[in-house]
Each structure stands twice: as C-alpha cells, then as structure tokens.
Amino acid sequence: MHKRTLLSTAAAAALGLIASSAFAQAQGNAQQLERVEVTGSRILSLNAESAAPIQVLSAADIAASGVANLQELLLKSPVFGTPAISRTNSNFSTSSAGVSTVDLRNLGSNRTLVLVNGRRYVSGVPGDTAVDFNTIPADFIERVEVMTGGASSTYGSDAVAGVVNVILKRNFQGLRMDAQMGVSEEGDDKKKKVSVTFGMNGSDGQGNLMVNLSASQQGAVYSRDRDFAAVDQASLGAFVTGDVKDVFTIARPFYSSFAPQGRFFYSDGTATRNFTYNAAGQQIPFSTNGPAGDGVGATGYNRSAVRTIAIPTDRLMLASKGEFNLNDSHTVFFESNYAATKTKTQLEPYPLDSTDLGGLIPAEFMVNGVKMRNPLVPDTIYNNAIDRDGDGLKDYNFTRRMSDIENRGNKAQRDTFRLLGGVKGEITKTWSYDAYAAHSFTKEGQTGTGQVNVMNFMNALSAVADVNDVNGNxxxxxxxxxxxxxxDQGCVAANIFGANTLSAAAARYIHAPSSLNTRITQTLVGASVSGEPFSLPAGPVGVAFGAEYRKETSSMEFDALTQTGLNAGNALPNTAGKFDVQEAFVEVRAPLLKNLPLVKTLDAQLAVRQGKYSTVGDTTSWNSGLDWGLNSTFRVRANYSVSTRAPNIAELYQAPSQTFPTGLVDPCLGKTLTGTDAVSVACRLVPGVVANMNANGGVFKLTQADLQGVSGFDSGNPNLDAEQGKSTTIGIVVTPKGIDLLKDFTFTADYYKIKIKDAINTPGRQYALNQCYGGGNTSFCQYITRRPADIGPNSAGSLEFINETSANTGGDFVEGVDVTATYRTRLFGGMFNSRIAYTYIMKAYNQATPQAERDFSQGEVGNARNRWVLNLGYNIGNLGVAATTTYFGQSYLDDVFMRDNFGSTNKMDGKVKSRAYLDLQANYKLGKSEVYFGIDNATATKAPPIISGLPGNTTGAETNASVYDAIGRRYYVGLRYSL
Incomplete structure (x- = not known):
C-alpha cells in the first residue's frame, strides 16, 4: 500500500475509525475558526462536532493504502457490510459486472447514500442508486466522511443506513504524480496505476483550478489458477449424502452433466437410455464424475476451468473542479467528472438442453411425402428411438455444453459523466447561501458471447441427405x-454427436451474440440558506433551509433475440422507468446550556424534510439529536432519526432478469407417495413430482443435473410503497487532554439500532418454496416452475425456475456497538501510532412478510458478530513501516439452510472459522520523491471453503468472495513525486 507517514498508514486500514470530534481536533486551531459544513448537517458552524457518529478517512490515508479503487479501502472498516457488487463477486452478473459499491451495516447498497461534496452522485447500476467507486478518482479526494445512521432529513431518500460523503480537494496547487505496479504471488491480478493531479490559483488569487487524470488496470484471476477452485466441487452433505457431518466435506470432482461431447437420450419403449462419446469418438455410457462400474472415467465437464474469480477492470478518469470569486462575498464554482471503465467476464459455454429448443428433436422427417432420416444421427439413436410426440416420426433429446461456439461472457464499456455548476457566498456576516444545478449520466454498452439462436439451431438440426445435390457440389x-x-439464409447442418463436431460454419450460424445498452440520467437543482437568526444565552442558534428537485431515469435495451427469448434463455424485454421528486427541508441547531457544572456544552439539533415523489407520493423524514460535552474529556451524543426511502427504478420496473441461485433446498426431496404430512400432500399436487415418485420407488429423488440446474428471474413491482427506517445512536467520546501521557489518545463507543418498516426486499426463494409446499401460503406457488412429467422420470418434477419480485416485506433490523481507539506517542526517536476499530453486532434480522418469523443473521457468514481492524505503525526520519490487520470473527452458515436441509439447529454444525488478513507497508522519502512497497495478505491467509451448494458461495471462487480474500498474497511497488 502507498506509504506516507506512519500516522496516515495507521489510519489507512481503519476507516471506522475516528469520531468527528477527534477529526476536528486533529486539524488544528486554524480550521476550527472556519465555518464548515459537517456531513449530516446543512448548517455552517464553527463547531465541527455532531450528534451522530462521523468517521473520517483523509487524503493521506487513501494515499497510504495503495488501492486502485476506494472501495477496497472502505471495506476494511467494520461498519461496512459485504459489497453488493465488486470485482470478485460479479462474474455471473448479466449487467454491471465489475462495478464497485459499498453497503453500510449490511442493509444494502441502496440504503447507503454516496455523496460528492455533500451532493448526490449518479448511480453506476441501472435502476439503482448505488454509486460506482470506479468513477471517483481516489487521488482527487481530500477526505471521506462516513455518517452511520439515518440521514434522509438532510439528504433525502436512500440514507437509511447512513451516508458516505466524498469531499474533493480544495485549493490544491502544484503537481503530484503517482505510479504503481503490482502482482499476486501466482503471477496474476496484475495491477497498474498512474495518476497526475495539477492545481493552480489565479494570478490575482481570485480563483483556483484543479485537474486529475488517472488510469488503472486490474488483471483477471481465473478459478483454474487456484488449487482450491480449479476443479468443480460441491458440498457432499448438500448434494450427495444429506448428512450434516458432510456439510464442509468436499465432493471433488463434481462436474456438470452438460458435457461438450453431448449426452443423448432415446427410448426403446421400456426405459430411457443415454450415452455419450469418448475422446476417440466412441459411444460410451455417461458417468458425470466417474468412475463408472464398467471402468469408464468421468465424462462430465469441469466448469471451473473457464470461470473467473476476479474480472479484469480498466479505468480512465478525468476530473476537474474550480472556483472563481466574483467578489469578496460571492463565488461561482463547478465540478466535472468523466470516467470510462472496461470490464470482461468469462464463464463456461452455454449448457444447452434440447428443451431449450422446444423439446424433442426429430431423427427423421417427411420430405415431399417421403420419410427421410437425418444422416448425422447415429444408429444407436435412430434404431432405438420411437415416436414420443405423436407425429409418426422418431425423435430423441439431448444435453450439450456448446464449447464449439464460444465461452459465455460479456465485454462492457461504461461511461460516466457529471457536470455541476453553482454559486455560493455570504449574504451577511452570519448568513450564507449555496445554489447549484447538475446533470449526470452513466451509459453502458455490452456485447456478449456464447448464446444460441434457437430458430437457427433447430434448422441446423433438421438435416437430410443431399440426394439431389441441391448445392451443386x-x-x-x-x-x-x-x-x-x-x-438460403446460411443454414449449415449441425453435427452435435461428439466433442468439437460442429463445423466452423455451423457454429457461426448457431451462435447468437448478444447486446445490452443501458443509460442512467440524473438531474439535480438545489438551493439552501444557512445562518444565525438570533442567540440564546449559550450561543447563537443555527438554521438552514432550502429546496431540491431531482429527476432520474433508467433504461435497459437488449438485442432482438434476447427480447423474444430466442437465444435459448427466457425473454428479457426492454425496460425503462423514471421518477422525479420535489423536496423542502429545514434544520435547527440550538445551544441549550454552556459552562455549567458537568455541562461544558449542550446542543440540540432538529431537521425535517418533506418530499413529493411522482411514484409514491408524499414522504416525511426527520431527525433529532443532542450533543453534550461534560468537560474537555468526556462528550456524550445521541441521535434519533426517521428516514424514508422511496423504491428505486429497478425495484419498481425491472424486467425479469435471470439468475442461478445456490444453497436452495427442495421441500419435496425425499417425500413419498404415501406421506400424510402437509409438505408431502402439497408436493403430490404437482404432476411432475408424482411421475418422479412413480419412477423412483415411490420417493421423490433428484439427480446431480437437477440440483445444478435451478434458475430464476428477478423482477420489479410497480405497486411498492416507500419504506421507513428508524435509527437510534447513543455514544461517548473520551479525549483526556488533561493527562499528558494520554493527550494523544481518543476513545469512542457508540450503540446503534436501525429498524426498517415495510422494507423493500425480495422475500427469498427458500421462503417461497417453504410457503408453497406445506407452509400455508400457496400464493408463492405462482413463482415456482417445475419440470413437466413427460421430460423423463429422472428429472420430472425437479425445480426449473424460482422467480422473485420486489415487495414491501416485514422489515429489516440491525443493532450493535462500534468502538474505536487511537493512540500515538514518541518512541525511540520516532513516532509510534496505533488505532483499532471494532464492531459487535448484537442482533440482525429480516422478515419475509409481516407475518413471517424473524430470520436472524447476526453471526452468519457476511455478518460476523465480531469485526475489527488494527493498525500499528512506526515512523522515524524518512522511513515508515506499518502493519494492518483486518479480522472477521467466527461465523456460521445460514441457520434456515441448516434447518431445512439437515434438520440442524446447532449452529456449530455450520461453523466457519475466523480469518485475519495482514497487510504490510513501507515507504521511504527521497526529497520530493517517495518510494513505497506493500504486501497485501502477507500471511497468504486462505479463504474458508464455502463451496458450491452452501449459502454465501460465490460461483467460481469456492468461498464467499464478497467477504474473504480469494486471490491470496499480493505485492506492489510505487513512486510518488510532488512539485
């Protein structure tokens, strides 16, 4: 990581870290005399303290971290949860792969409002409000302020969990260059970064202009290049034995039954038969994982040979800002950002089932009244096949990995542009104003590969012998x-019998390249006035009031085949949505008492915001707080807020988008024809389930292909209402200035509680399954599709699709404690620095519906009860060294999964051990230059095996790559130069 001083290094991994009082004190007396606006308030005040916890990350901290993207540093703070989207969890995303978002308190990135200089920033995700940190240059940032707790009364919707306020540099002069290179121990995850920042004042001192140009590249990491992920594997307990003791036992290999050489099915009238091909083109029995009883080895497909753990991401950014003083009282200003981001995903070739093409495939045809055979169909199929669809002609069915075409994946180009201009100034000595207007957009152009043109494929499979030499050859x-x-349209007969048997011409004819174009726009207009209308005995009363207007649009346009569902997937129609909102707000800060026994200061805050949305109508948010300074050592703060969040465009209007969920348990598994329990009775209402039971001795069974073949679609709901969050924080700040040994010691402790009513979520696929089959709410059955009875007895009744739609659910809740402590002292001629930030989650849950039981998640993977980050550093002369440890406490697999899959209520059965990651840094100054070197994950700590079939698994990584490091030890070196 970049190194500057040990103090900044110690702060680098500890965002979370310092309360606003400590930040204000550290800036020195000169800054205390300037009226400033603190995150969470619109009032300009000499007092930079807040009733709500505010944590600060400085420019020095960012520079010392060595990160290419600010998200990587923010996520070290224990107040942030798992990211909704990052480089290591989005390879399978149909859009927005590689976007970098953050999520406070694990309440969702759509409840974390990201601001730039206190104003909204355009989203990087279609239909969402989540900001892409790929578009904000880290070297252009002065500091980042993180306020946890509701802030909708100040900033409007989406600030239910808190605010991340990115504050850009101001009045920078000179030139600063930074270049860096890095690589993982395995030789991948290659990183390159270069940044140039330039700033100058006008000759008369009436203005300032700053520009930053930066570029970075982060290379791919493939599953095949990590031993733990190189081969398809699965939880033995979840997929094979059903025994809780085998939950973390790895079944390896656990290949896909969709193989490049194909698996072919025919009927001899008494049973379903199937075969495949070996490398020599010979027909052999199919054995997915081998060895088969006849000695045939594994014939399945290793998807991990193609998958990606971290997707490559290239970024180019240009940012500028400037101010020009019209006179001593009024200033015009502007901010502009442009970012171009390129990402590339890669996953295994398309797994085609002949049902994707409409069902059975004919082995013979009627041509001019004459029955003709497809000459490409082998005798094994043709001689044994029968007519299964009633047209008098033989037919068959198959599954095949379409490796002859291309790997699936997409290349995306995202462009983000933001331009903001305004005017600010003083009306009187104590009154000021600020007015601005901004327009921003994010657009994405995406091209995809690996899909199949259904109509072309059926034409190519309908092949006959050219007995009349119609092509004249x-x-x-x-x-x-x-x-x-x-x-005439280019059809070429398709030979699908064996690996790589498709000709290049046939592959081109069958292939269906895809495209997706998205566009997000945001228009903002706002104005506010801040001042001190009168004074109380304890000091002047501060007020701020103003109004804002915001309009947002979002659209997604797919290619024609995707829209009509003719690329072997479900139809994804074009979608678009928009809304606008008008808001007015007022805020008051009143000093109640001052300089009394046990009351050095006592200030109260109150803010109210009224909004009118074109989608959900009127909303009201408000906030109240107390800031009580007992003396110069102890300060107590308390805050209560009611925040509203209107549904975003995707939650309202998203068209069905395909996903491949893991960790689901089919309630019908193991049920029988004679069972009398509610689940068995409900399952037998499905014809496919009954057909499966009849073919398997009266018991419903699932094959490996069935377990791996569950899909589903997520969609929006235009009937949503706004959600309401209630947030409480109570804390203490200790700064013992009167004790010389502790004069550079700061301690904060804050209790927090956030409860969201009518939370906009999806109830959950497992909940839908449990409710549909014996749970008493059959309305959820409309979201579940099982395979039909005539598909074949082994797969009949298996889950095919489980869809979800957004809803106002029962709610979300989180409660816990944040503790931070910092200390610095001179030691052996140098400066020693230390800082720790710790978060303990007391309780967290969500409810799928208002009537549902609470699903508690505290302590589960991704929501560890205990998280902390510790920084230790030492700086002497021009040399600095530091160590940063990030800790994730012992966690457990989802309790609902363990209960439904194994009947286990003992959380220790799903225990995931704690993990600690150590980052080491060093830097040395040489005049105006600085050389730095760092090792991330220096101890090469391995991620815990959260493998396929377990909840939280990231496909391709064999762990939860949103939480744990799946890449391994990484090195980097850089040079910084300043003029």
Missing amino acids: GNRTEAICKDAIAR
Whole structure:
C-alpha cells in the first residue's frame, strides 16, 4: 500500500475509525475558526462536532493504502457490510459486472447514500442508486466522511443506513504524480496505476483550478489458477449424502452433466437410455464424475476451468473542479467528472438442453411425402428411438455444453459523466447561501458471447441427405439443412454427436451474440440558506433551509433475440422507468446550556424534510439529536432519526432478469407417495413430482443435473410503497487532554439500532418454496416452475425456475456497538501510532412478510458478530513501516439452510472459522520523491471453503468472495513525486 507517514498508514486500514470530534481536533486551531459544513448537517458552524457518529478517512490515508479503487479501502472498516457488487463477486452478473459499491451495516447498497461534496452522485447500476467507486478518482479526494445512521432529513431518500460523503480537494496547487505496479504471488491480478493531479490559483488569487487524470488496470484471476477452485466441487452433505457431518466435506470432482461431447437420450419403449462419446469418438455410457462400474472415467465437464474469480477492470478518469470569486462575498464554482471503465467476464459455454429448443428433436422427417432420416444421427439413436410426440416420426433429446461456439461472457464499456455548476457566498456576516444545478449520466454498452439462436439451431438440426445435390457440389450423401429458405439464409447442418463436431460454419450460424445498452440520467437543482437568526444565552442558534428537485431515469435495451427469448434463455424485454421528486427541508441547531457544572456544552439539533415523489407520493423524514460535552474529556451524543426511502427504478420496473441461485433446498426431496404430512400432500399436487415418485420407488429423488440446474428471474413491482427506517445512536467520546501521557489518545463507543418498516426486499426463494409446499401460503406457488412429467422420470418434477419480485416485506433490523481507539506517542526517536476499530453486532434480522418469523443473521457468514481492524505503525526520519490487520470473527452458515436441509439447529454444525488478513507497508522519502512497497495478505491467509451448494458461495471462487480474500498474497511497488 502507498506509504506516507506512519500516522496516515495507521489510519489507512481503519476507516471506522475516528469520531468527528477527534477529526476536528486533529486539524488544528486554524480550521476550527472556519465555518464548515459537517456531513449530516446543512448548517455552517464553527463547531465541527455532531450528534451522530462521523468517521473520517483523509487524503493521506487513501494515499497510504495503495488501492486502485476506494472501495477496497472502505471495506476494511467494520461498519461496512459485504459489497453488493465488486470485482470478485460479479462474474455471473448479466449487467454491471465489475462495478464497485459499498453497503453500510449490511442493509444494502441502496440504503447507503454516496455523496460528492455533500451532493448526490449518479448511480453506476441501472435502476439503482448505488454509486460506482470506479468513477471517483481516489487521488482527487481530500477526505471521506462516513455518517452511520439515518440521514434522509438532510439528504433525502436512500440514507437509511447512513451516508458516505466524498469531499474533493480544495485549493490544491502544484503537481503530484503517482505510479504503481503490482502482482499476486501466482503471477496474476496484475495491477497498474498512474495518476497526475495539477492545481493552480489565479494570478490575482481570485480563483483556483484543479485537474486529475488517472488510469488503472486490474488483471483477471481465473478459478483454474487456484488449487482450491480449479476443479468443480460441491458440498457432499448438500448434494450427495444429506448428512450434516458432510456439510464442509468436499465432493471433488463434481462436474456438470452438460458435457461438450453431448449426452443423448432415446427410448426403446421400456426405459430411457443415454450415452455419450469418448475422446476417440466412441459411444460410451455417461458417468458425470466417474468412475463408472464398467471402468469408464468421468465424462462430465469441469466448469471451473473457464470461470473467473476476479474480472479484469480498466479505468480512465478525468476530473476537474474550480472556483472563481466574483467578489469578496460571492463565488461561482463547478465540478466535472468523466470516467470510462472496461470490464470482461468469462464463464463456461452455454449448457444447452434440447428443451431449450422446444423439446424433442426429430431423427427423421417427411420430405415431399417421403420419410427421410437425418444422416448425422447415429444408429444407436435412430434404431432405438420411437415416436414420443405423436407425429409418426422418431425423435430423441439431448444435453450439450456448446464449447464449439464460444465461452459465455460479456465485454462492457461504461461511461460516466457529471457536470455541476453553482454559486455560493455570504449574504451577511452570519448568513450564507449555496445554489447549484447538475446533470449526470452513466451509459453502458455490452456485447456478449456464447448464446444460441434457437430458430437457427433447430434448422441446423433438421438435416437430410443431399440426394439431389441441391448445392451443386457433386456430393449426394452429405447432410444439408432440410429447409430451403434456411439454406438460403446460411443454414449449415449441425453435427452435435461428439466433442468439437460442429463445423466452423455451423457454429457461426448457431451462435447468437448478444447486446445490452443501458443509460442512467440524473438531474439535480438545489438551493439552501444557512445562518444565525438570533442567540440564546449559550450561543447563537443555527438554521438552514432550502429546496431540491431531482429527476432520474433508467433504461435497459437488449438485442432482438434476447427480447423474444430466442437465444435459448427466457425473454428479457426492454425496460425503462423514471421518477422525479420535489423536496423542502429545514434544520435547527440550538445551544441549550454552556459552562455549567458537568455541562461544558449542550446542543440540540432538529431537521425535517418533506418530499413529493411522482411514484409514491408524499414522504416525511426527520431527525433529532443532542450533543453534550461534560468537560474537555468526556462528550456524550445521541441521535434519533426517521428516514424514508422511496423504491428505486429497478425495484419498481425491472424486467425479469435471470439468475442461478445456490444453497436452495427442495421441500419435496425425499417425500413419498404415501406421506400424510402437509409438505408431502402439497408436493403430490404437482404432476411432475408424482411421475418422479412413480419412477423412483415411490420417493421423490433428484439427480446431480437437477440440483445444478435451478434458475430464476428477478423482477420489479410497480405497486411498492416507500419504506421507513428508524435509527437510534447513543455514544461517548473520551479525549483526556488533561493527562499528558494520554493527550494523544481518543476513545469512542457508540450503540446503534436501525429498524426498517415495510422494507423493500425480495422475500427469498427458500421462503417461497417453504410457503408453497406445506407452509400455508400457496400464493408463492405462482413463482415456482417445475419440470413437466413427460421430460423423463429422472428429472420430472425437479425445480426449473424460482422467480422473485420486489415487495414491501416485514422489515429489516440491525443493532450493535462500534468502538474505536487511537493512540500515538514518541518512541525511540520516532513516532509510534496505533488505532483499532471494532464492531459487535448484537442482533440482525429480516422478515419475509409481516407475518413471517424473524430470520436472524447476526453471526452468519457476511455478518460476523465480531469485526475489527488494527493498525500499528512506526515512523522515524524518512522511513515508515506499518502493519494492518483486518479480522472477521467466527461465523456460521445460514441457520434456515441448516434447518431445512439437515434438520440442524446447532449452529456449530455450520461453523466457519475466523480469518485475519495482514497487510504490510513501507515507504521511504527521497526529497520530493517517495518510494513505497506493500504486501497485501502477507500471511497468504486462505479463504474458508464455502463451496458450491452452501449459502454465501460465490460461483467460481469456492468461498464467499464478497467477504474473504480469494486471490491470496499480493505485492506492489510505487513512486510518488510532488512539485
């Protein structure tokens, strides 16, 4: 990580870290005399303290971290939860792969409001409010202030969990350059970064202009290059034995039954038969994982050979800002940002089932009244196949990994542009104003590969012998497409029997490249006035009031085949949505008491915001707080807020978007034809389930392909209402200035509680399954699709799709304690620095519906009860060294999963051990230059095995890559130069 001083290094990994009082004190007396606006308030005040906890990350901290993206540093703070989107968890995303978002308190990135200079910033995710930190240059930032707790009364919707306020540099002069290179121990995850920041004042001192140009590249990390993820694997307990003792036992290999050489099914009238091909093109029995009883090895497909753990991301950013003083009292200003981001995902080729093409595939055809055979169909199928669809012609079905075409994946180009201009100044000595207007947009152009054109594929499979030499090449035995119109359009007969048997021409004809274009726009207009209308005995009363207008739009446009569902997937229609909101707010800060026994200061705050949304109508948010300074050592703060969040565009209007959920338990698994319990009775209402039971001795069974083949679609709900969050924080700040040994010691402790009513979430796929089958709420059955009875007895009744739609659910809740402590002292001629930030989660839960039981998540993977970050550093002369330890406490697998899958209520059965990651840094100054070197994850701590089939698994990483480091030890070196 970049190194500057040990103090800044110690702060680097500890965002979370310092309360506003400590920050204000550290800035020195000169800054105390300036009226400033603190995050969470619109009032300009000489007192930079707040009734709500505010944590600060400085420019020096950012520079000392060595990160290419600010998200990487923010996530070290224990107040942040798992990111909704990052480089290591978005390889399978259909859009927004590689976007970098943050999530306070694990309440969702849509409840964490990201601001730039106290104003909203355009989203990087279609339909959402989540800001992409790829678009904000880290070297252009003065500091980041994080306020935890509701702040909708100050900033409007989305600030239910808190605010991340990115404050850009101001009045920077000179030139600063930074160049860095890095690589992982395995030789991948290659990182390059270069940044130039320039600033100058006008010759008459009436203005300032700053510009930053930066570029970075972060390379790919593939699953095949990590031993723990190189081969498809699964939880033995979840997929095979059903025994709780096997939850963390790895079944390896656990290949996909969709293989490149194909798996072919035919019927001899008495049973379903299937076979595949070996490398020599010979027909053999299919054995997914091997060894088969006849000695045939594994014939399944290793998807991990293609998958990605971290997707490559390239960024180019240009940012500028400036101010020009019209006179001593009034200033015009502007801010502009442009960011171009490129990402590339890669996953295994498309797993095609002939049902994706409409069902059974004909082995023979009627042509001019004559029955003709497809000459490409092997005798094993043709001689044993029967007519299964009633047309008098033989048919068959198959599954096949379409490796002859291309790997699936997409290349995305995202462009973000933001331009803001305004005017600010003083009306009188104690009254000031600020007015601004801004327009921003994010657009994404995405091209995808690996999908299949359904109509073309069916034409290519409908092949006959060219007995009449219709193509004039003299060959009367070759296979050609039966349909003359299709031939004129380029149809080439498809040989799917064996690996790599498709000709290049056939592959081109079948392939369906995809495209997606998205656009997000945001228009802001706002004005506020701040002043001191009168004084109380304890000091002047501060007020702020103003109004804001915001309009947001979002659209997603797919290619024609995707829209109509003719690329072997479900139809994804184009979607678009918009809303606007008008808001007015007022805020008051009143000094109640001063200079009394046990009351050095006592200030009260109150803020109210009224909004009118075009979607949900009127909303009201308010906030109240007390800031009580007992003396120069002890300060107590308390805050209570009621925040509202209107549904975003995706939650309202999102068209069905496909996903592949893991960790689900089919309630029908193991149920019988004779069971009398509610679940068995409900399951037998499905014809496919009954067919499965009849074929498996009266018991419902699932194959590996069934377990791996569950999909689903997420969609919006235009009937949503706004949600309401209630937030309480109570804390103490200790700064013992009267004790010389502790004069540089700061301690804060804050209790927090956030409860969200009518929270906009999805109830959950497992909840829908449990309710549909014996849970008493059959309305959830409309979201579940099982495979039909005639697909074949082994797969009949298995889950095919489980869909979800946004809803006003029962609510979310989180409660806990944040503790931070910092200390610095001179030691052996140098400066020793230390800082720790610790978060303890007391309780966290959500409710799928108002009537549902609470699903507690404290202590589960991604929501560890105990998290902390510790920084130790030492600086002497031009040399600085530091160590940063980030700790995730012992966690457990989701309790609902353990209960439903294994009947276990003992959380120790799903225990995931704690993990600590050590980062080491060193820097040395040489005049105007600085050389720095760092090692991330210096101890090469391995991520815990949260493998396929377990909740929290990140596909391709074999762990939860949103929480744990799946890349390993990484090195970097850099050079910084200033003029």
